[in-house]
Amino acid sequence: MNLIDILIQHSPPLIVAVPLFSAFLIPLVSRINEKVRNAFALVMMSITGFFIALLASDVFANGPRIYVFGAKDLAIPVVRILFEVDSLSVFMAIVTFILVFVSLVYSWSFMKKENDGLDKYYTLILLLVTSTLGMELTGDIFNFFVFLEISCISSCALIAFWVHKAEALEAAFKYIVISSIGALFVLFAIGIFYAQYNALNIATLSNVLQFTFLDKIALVLLVVVLGMKAGLVPMHMWLPDSYGQAPPSVTIVIIGATQASLYGAFRIISTIYGNFFNSTDLSVVNFVLNTNAIGWVIIILAILTILIGVVMALIQTDFRRLIGFVAVAEIGYIFLGMGVRLASKYVESVGNVPTAIVFPAYGSIALQGSIFHIINDCLDISLLFLVAGAIYYATRETSLDEMSGLARKMKYTTVFFLIGLLAVSGVPPMNGFSSKLLIYESTYQLNPIISIIAILASIMLLAVFVKVFYSAFLGPKISKFENVEEVPKSMLIGMGVIACIIIIFGLFPNMIIHYLVEPAANALINNAQYISTVLGGV
Amino acid sequence: MLETLLETLKTGSGFWNPVVWAVAIVIIFLLVYILRGFGKKEYKKETGQTQAFLSGNPEYEKESMHVKGSNVYWGFTETLKSVYAVLKRMHNGNASDYVLWFLIILAVVFIFVGLI
Numbered sequence: 001m002n003l004i005d006i007l008i009q010h011s012p013p014l015i016v017a018v019p020l021f022s023a024f025l026i027p028l029v030s031r032i033n034e035k036v037r038n039a040f041a042l043v044m045m046s047i048t049g050f051f052i053a054l055l056a057s058d059v060f061a062n063g064p065r066i067y068v069f070g071a072k073d074l075a076i077p078v079v080r081i082l083f084e085v086d087s088l089s090v091f092m093a094i095v096t097f098i099l100v101f102v103s104l105v106y107s108w109s110f111m112k113k114e115n116d117g118l119d120k121y122y123t124l125i126l127l128l129v130t131s132t133l134g135m136e137l138t139g140d141i142f143n144f145f146v147f148l149e150i151s152c153i154s155s156c157a158l159i160a161f162w163v164h165k166a167e168a169l170e171a172a173f174k175y176i177v178i179s180s181i182g183a184l185f186v187l188f189a190i191g192i193f194y195a196q197y198n199a200l201n202i203a204t205l206s207n208v209l210q211f212t213f214l215d216k217i218a219l220v221l222l223v224v225v226l227g228m229k230a231g232l233v234p235m236h237m238w239l240p241d242s243y244g245q246a247p248p249s250v251t252i253v254i255i256g257a258t259q260a261s262l263y264g265a266f267r268i269i270s271t272i273y274g275n276f277f278n279s280t281d282l283s284v285v286n287f288v289l290n291t292n293a294i295g296w297v298i299i300i301l302a303i304l305t306i307l308i309g310v311v312m313a314l315i316q317t318d319f320r321r322l323i324g325f326v327a328v329a330e331i332g333y334i335f336l337g338m339g340v341r342l343a344s345k346y347v348e349s350v351g352n353v354p355t356a357i358v359f360p361a362y363g364s365i366a367l368q369g370s371i372f373h374i375i376n377d378c379l380d381i382s383l384l385f386l387v388a389g390a391i392y393y394a395t396r397e398t399s400l401d402e403m404s405g406l407a408r409k410m411k412y413t414t415v416f417f418l419i420g421l422l423a424v425s426g427v428p429p430m431n432g433f434s435s436k437l438l439i440y441e442s443t444y445q446l447n448p449i450i451s452i453i454a455i456l457a458s459i460m461l462l463a464v465f466v467k468v469f470y471s472a473f474l475g476p477k478i479s480k481f482e483n484v485e486e487v488p489k490s491m492l493i494g495m496g497v498i499a500c501i502i503i504i505f506g507l508f509p510n511m512i513i514h515y516l517v518e519p520a521a522n523a524l525i526n527n528a529q530y531i532s533t534v535l536g537g538v
Numbered sequence: 539m540l541e542t543l544l545e546t547l548k549t550g551s552g553f554w555n556p557v558v559w560a561v562a563i564v565i566i567f568l569l570v571y572i573l574r575g576f577g578k579k580e581y582k583k584e585t586g587q588t589q590a591f592l593s594g595n596p597e598y599e600k601e602s603m604h605v606k607g608s609n610v611y612w613g614f615t616e617t618l619k620s621v622y623a624v625l626k627r628m629h630n631g632n633a634s635d636y637v638l639w640f641l642i643i644l645a646v647v648f649i650f651v652g653l654i
Binding site for chain 2 (some may be wrong): 170173174175176181182185193199212216218219220221227234235237238240241293294297301308312314315317361362365385398400401403405428429433434436437438441442445447463467468470471472475476477478479504506507508509510511514515531
């Protein structure tokens with residue numbers, strides 16, 4: 001076994017361990033000087049990225065990989081935790097890495113003006129990364145809960161980073177209230193699983209699940225809580241509060257954590273309950289109606305999420321809060337794809353005799369669109385938050401009513417805003433268009449009205465950002481912005497990296513779908529592979 | 539790799555090739571630019587031609603004429619005043635209400651899933 005093979009073998013724990021140990025080393029490194037601290041955080045994140053790349057190459061080539069903490073023999077009754085990494089986990093880890101790396105580059109200048117607390121800032125960012133990556137890589141539902149809790153606590157502390165602002169403290173308080181209550185329900189659902197099946201491993205649970213009444217309760221608890229953590233309407237109100245008050249460099253890392261909750265919801269529906277919702281076996285023909293029903297619940301919530309997100313964004317005057325509502329709407333598009341897949345399942349019959357259970361092709365395309373939109377949403381919304389941060393850095397303003405003519409002073413930032421604007425509104429040839437097109441067309445085949453609503457909402461998104469562009473960037477020069485200058489290079493590099501990825505993803509969507517999205521979607525569709533990797537491999 | 543890179547994205551019922559689209563847009567812009575070149579060239583900068591005509595009224599200071607963010611789409615928001623009144627009541631910033639909405643959705647989905 002050569003060095004690369006050894007590194008690949010141990011990469012799942014290292015991806016979590018490197019940022020975790022770095023987080024605890026940051027206060028010590030901070031004592032040297034701030035540049036060393038910033039560089040240390042960047043280097044450690046790059047190392048994490050290297051391990052993610054190694055693991056991704058292995059998983060995409062050879063299928064899911066497991067890593068066991070504890071006894072490998074399942075017959076030995078000891079506590080063990082298992083990481084199981086499939087294409088979807090790796091896909092999410094890549095998304096998280098991009099966001100965090102850009103956040104650290106951006107923070108270099110953006111947080112420079114902060115006099116105190118930056119050692120804690122970097123520690124918390126790295127802890128949040130640890131928890132997010134842990135949620136994405138773990139194959140154990142209780143372990144998922146532990147990482148979810150770490151994510152809640154570190155996110156709360158980061159939202160309240162500007163502790164001198166009452167609004168930031170209030171947003172952090174609301175976040176921790178919502179998160180703690182949600183976490184309690186998740187723990188309760190895990191208790192239901194453990195009481196019934198004496199198991200916490202996701203693959204084992206998936207294999208033994210009976211879809212009893214208690215399992216239905218656990219399903220509802222988990223999906224609703226994770227839906228709330230992802231920002232599903234009407235449980236989304238914490239999201240614009242938190243996104244709007246946290247430093248923008250923090251917000252983009254929290255976006256990654258939010259997407260990890262969404263990943264959790266997808267994993268539960270398609271993997272733990274996959275034998276019922278994904279199955280095309282005629283022995284579970286009775287579950288087709290259940291699958292459709294769950295699909296329609298998700299579709300209704302998704303459409304509400306899109307509409308309320310967009311309509312509320314239109315009346316916001318605080319730039320960051322406005323983007324927060326747009327982020328809510330974008331989450332709706334992601335859930336819509338998942339809902340369409342579940343609702344599209346049907347039974348083929350000859351006379352009254354069922355002959356096959358089928359997912360039509362558009363169901364799988366909807367899921368691909370949904371997964372592609374995860375990464376697109378993260379990139380587009382993050383770029384817009386970074387632009388909002390750049391404006392705040394240069395002007396100390398967040399209110400659109402107080403802004404005017406910034407394009408004259410901040411040319412690069414304006415270009416980045418335009419790229420973000422076009423991408424998030426789904427204007428061709430940006431990345432948002434490709435994923436939304438997949439969602440629109442597949443949704444149209446299920447129900448044209450829903451698809452039309454989704455398209456109209458996307459047009460309204462464009463209107464929202466045209467308002468921002470007009471009021472903040474266009475218009476006359478105003479005297480109070482006389483001395484405003486373009487932001488420092490590290491902030492421009494951060495925004496530039498995301499803008500480049502957006503353009504590449506937009507121009508070559510087929511490549512991203514082929515190499516990243518399709519394997520991730522197949523990992524969700526084919527839960528048998530996830531189960532057999534653990535039960536046949538340990 | 540290159541083939542995949544430039545391949546047309548099949549969406550099940552349609553297709554999308556951004557590279558072809560981008561090339562088409564560049565050609566269209568070039569054509570528009572050439573057509574623009576045939577236009578009149580009598581436009582004189584810094585004369586009466588560049589001044590705004592406000593029904594004969596004098597033009598205010600540029601700074602005071604900027605339409606603020608909250609005034610853009612005033613007509614739209616005014617028409618949907620009743621909808622916005624309900625939505626603003628929903629978004630009251632009260633953490634207890636946030637939890638209440640969570641419990642309501644939990645109860646509704648419980649009933650729905652319990653029934654099927």
